[in-house]
Amino acid sequence: xxxxxxxxxxxxxxxxxxxxxxxxxxxxxxxxxxxxxxxxxxxxxxxxxxxxxxxxxxxxxxxxxxxxxxxxxxxxxxxxxxxxxxxxxxxxxxxxxxxxxxxxxxxxxxxxxxxxxxxxxxxxxxxxxxxxxxxxxxxxxxxxxxxxxxxxxxxxxxxxxxxxxxxxxxxxxxxxxxxxxxxxxxxxxxxxxxxxxxxxxxxxxxxxxxxxxxxxxxxxxxxxxxxxxxxxxxxxxxxxxxxxxxxxxxxxxxxxxxxxxxxxxxxxxxxxxxxxxxxxxxxxxxxxxxxxxxxxxxxxxxxxxxxxxxxxxxxxxxxxxxxxxxxxxxxxxxxxxxxxxxxxxxxxxxxxxxxxxxxxxxxxxxxxxxxxxxxxxxxxxxxxxxxxxxxxxxxxxxxxxxxxxxxxxxxxxxxxxxxxxxxxxxxxxxxxxxxxxxxxxxxxxxxxxxxxxxxxxxxxxxxxxxxxxxxxxxx
Amino acid sequence: xxxxxxxxxxxxxxxxxxxxxxxxxxxxxxxxxxxxxxxxxxxxxxxxxxxxxxxxxxxxxxxxxxxxxxxxxxxxxxxxxxxxxxxxxxxxxxxxxxxxxxxxxxxxxxxxxxxxxxxxxxxxxxxxxxxxxxxxxxxxxxxxxxxxxxxxxxxxxxxxxxxxxxxxxxxxxxxxxxxxxxxxxxxxxxxxxxxxxxxxxxxxxxxxxxxxxxxxxxxxxxxxxxxxxxxxxxxxxxxxxxxxxxxxxxxxxxxxxxxxxxxxxxxxxxxxxxxxxxxxxxxxxxx
Numbered sequence: 185x186x187x188x189x190x191x192x193x194x195x196x197x198x199x200x201x202x203x204x205x206x207x208x209x210x211x212x213x214x215x216x217x218x219x220x221x222x223x224x225x226x227x228x229x230x231x232x233x234x235x236x237x238x239x240x241x242x243x244x245x246x247x248x249x250x251x252x253x254x255x256x257x258x259x260x261x262x263x264x265x266x267x268x269x270x271x272x273x274x275x276x277x278x279x280x281x282x283x284x285x286x287x288x289x290x291x292x293x294x295x296x297x298x299x300x301x302x303x304x305x306x307x308x309x310x311x312x313x314x315x316x317x318x319x320x321x322x323x324x325x326x327x328x329x330x331x332x333x334x335x336x337x338x339x340x341x342x343x344x345x346x347x348x349x350x351x352x353x354x355x356x357x358x359x360x361x362x363x364x365x366x367x368x369x370x371x372x373x374x375x376x377x378x379x380x381x382x383x384x385x386x387x388x389x390x391x392x393x394x395x396x397x398x399x400x401x402x403x404x405x406x407x408x409x410x411x412x413x414x415x416x417x418x419x420x421x422x423x424x425x426x427x428x429x430x431x432x433x434x435x436x437x438x439x440x441x442x443x444x445x446x447x448x449x450x451x452x453x454x455x456x457x458x459x460x461x462x463x464x465x466x467x468x469x470x471x472x473x474x475x476x477x478x479x480x481x482x483x484x485x486x487x488x489x490x491x492x493x494x495x496x497x498x499x500x501x502x503x504x505x506x507x508x509x510x511x512x513x514x515x516x517x518x519x520x521x522x523x524x525x526x527x528x529x530x531x532x533x534x535x536x537x538x539x540x541x542x543x544x545x546x547x548x549x550x551x552x553x554x555x556x557x558x559x560x561x562x563x564x565x566x567x568x569x570x571x572x573x574x575x576x577x578x579x580x581x582x583x584x585x586x587x588x589x590x591x592x593x594x595x596x597x598x599x600x601x602x603x604x605x606x607x608x609x610x611x612x613x614x615x616x617x618x619x620x621x622x623x624x625x626x627x628x629x630x631x632x633x634x635x636x637x638x639x640x641x642x643x644x645x646x647x648x649x650x651x652x653x654x655x656x657x658x659x
Numbered sequence: 660x661x662x663x664x665x666x667x668x669x670x671x672x673x674x675x676x677x678x679x680x681x682x683x684x685x686x687x688x689x690x691x692x693x694x695x696x697x698x699x700x701x702x703x704x705x706x707x708x709x710x711x712x713x714x715x716x717x718x719x720x721x722x723x724x725x726x727x728x729x730x731x732x733x734x735x736x737x738x739x740x741x742x743x744x745x746x747x748x749x750x751x752x753x754x755x756x757x758x759x760x761x762x763x764x765x766x767x768x769x770x771x772x773x774x775x776x777x778x779x780x781x782x783x784x785x786x787x788x789x790x791x792x793x794x795x796x797x798x799x800x801x802x803x804x805x806x807x808x809x810x811x812x813x814x815x816x817x818x819x820x821x822x823x824x825x826x827x828x829x830x831x832x833x834x835x836x837x838x839x840x841x842x843x844x845x846x847x848x849x850x851x852x853x854x855x856x857x858x859x860x861x862x863x864x865x866x867x868x869x870x871x872x873x874x875x876x877x878x879x880x881x882x883x884x885x886x887x888x889x890x891x892x893x894x895x896x897x898x899x900x901x902x903x904x905x906x907x908x909x910x911x912x913x914x915x916x917x918x919x920x921x922x923x924x925x926x927x928x929x930x931x932x933x934x935x936x937x938x939x940x941x942x943x944x945x946x
Binding site for chain 2: 323325326330334335336337349351374375376377387388390392402403404407408409410446447512538539541543544549550551552553554571572574575587588589616617618619620621623624625627628630631632633634635637638639641642643644645
């Protein structure tokens, strides 16, 4: 609902608007003004995409995430700080409130600056665990950059991230290797469906504390692909929170840097960090994966309305979205879905192996059907399903609940009454062969009654009775 | 020059001769021992860096798997920063690494029991793939090779507790509503037989009345005495049945009730006259 209003606003604002489906105001929290120049290409990319970027230091007393109780910014980008915490204006509590208000956050970490405990406790709220040693970083002796980290192996070179599941869209694929220098690894909790890994560490990676480099590694915090380099959290209100383990991946130095994997036959190649940074920020700041529901319609699919595909052509004759149906009615349901892609609404298609599903439910679903794509317009696709209403009367919902990782959630509920057969909608007794003896009985009674009345009224007394009367007279 | 050396290293990785700048191990042995078995009771096998064990090892519930090795850089024993025994479950792709505790001279050991393994490993139907990862900082070539297969023998009495799968946002299985069965009629033949039996009751009844002497002989007498009353009364009886028939076929209750009322009034008024005539006949001894 909020998104739809925002989308309308966006259409009104036209060219002035940001390319984000949500809003253009972006707050960047960075400690040192001098650091800003290290990320100049990233800032330029954000500003090109229409974001109004505000830079503030966490120590700045004018820094506030809220103005008059509403979020002052649509998006927040937090760079790592040397200080022990993020200050009184960016407490974990305020940041969680900011997420609850629907705003998006990109949190970058760096293993070169120890991670503040405020950040660790904030991430724990989201079930993301950081290593207990503040300086721990990910190392991989198999996938490192030989040109910059030949000795320390702490610049990871990873191929384009794969979707973590088959039925999830991949918004982060890039051509080429991505460099992650000095990465803070994260471990995701297993219970929450809101968390999803974006970039996982390779299976030979592990986390260690460089201060204990020369000691034996007996107790590792996490190993292999259980470590996440980039992880994403999407709240129930579709607010997005992305944790990037390596802030240096956003630096100009690593955009188009030349890197080389170890091993014979590996060539030097350019990093794809620029494309990855663009995609990661685009997803976090809702330039990607935002869903919108257009029109939702349902109608009776029987009698004169049977098989009507184009609802607008029939016009007023067609009864769209009635409030009441009867049990066992055939109905047609369709929903229009669009997905925001960088700068426009495009027809939405779920990932292969995934399906948009319609539930017809009263407390629990009576039907759950995969909606099929039936039509497409320039910026939306129409999904529909046809089914017979259940033989149970009551108050039902046409319910489309579509929650998937990396996509904003959709909940469309249309409530209708499903009534029982009216008394004159049942089949008549004369078409039921089992009723013939009873119908026959009624006719026999009717005819018998009429004849009985006639006989009772007009019968002449029988002969023996008269003889009896005559005998009486004689006596 | 450097890259040439690295090329050579890659080529020689599988050879038995360990070169200077490549991680490997030596003096490796693997044993599965139980608490019950004595010192000699453990099964022990040698591991070589270049070829995995051909037959899978079995790890019973109470036993522990122990791997002892010496990590080497080139030909000298040296502690590697990363010395892992990595178990890989082929169906889920889950991996778990167990670090060796390695001494300065490279001697290391790791012990794994079923208690250390996640439930996915314990419930796996296929043997786990175990590999050894030996690597460290610097430019030496790291080692990562499949070492052996491990099949888990769980105790049938104490099956591992499998937690219910965590909630994930995904499409759910379709639900198709199961409709109740439509009401059915008995076979038409049976209905027909009973219909005929019911209809046969009418001729039987009429025949019985005729046998008992029922007749309509006084119809002329009655109509001569009070034609209007008798006509209306008998007509109203038939009309009432007609109203009921219309109610059955086309009318609703609110159309039928006024008609019933009208016919009823006619029947009441004419009926009292007609029945008076019938009473007269009775008093005259003609009934």
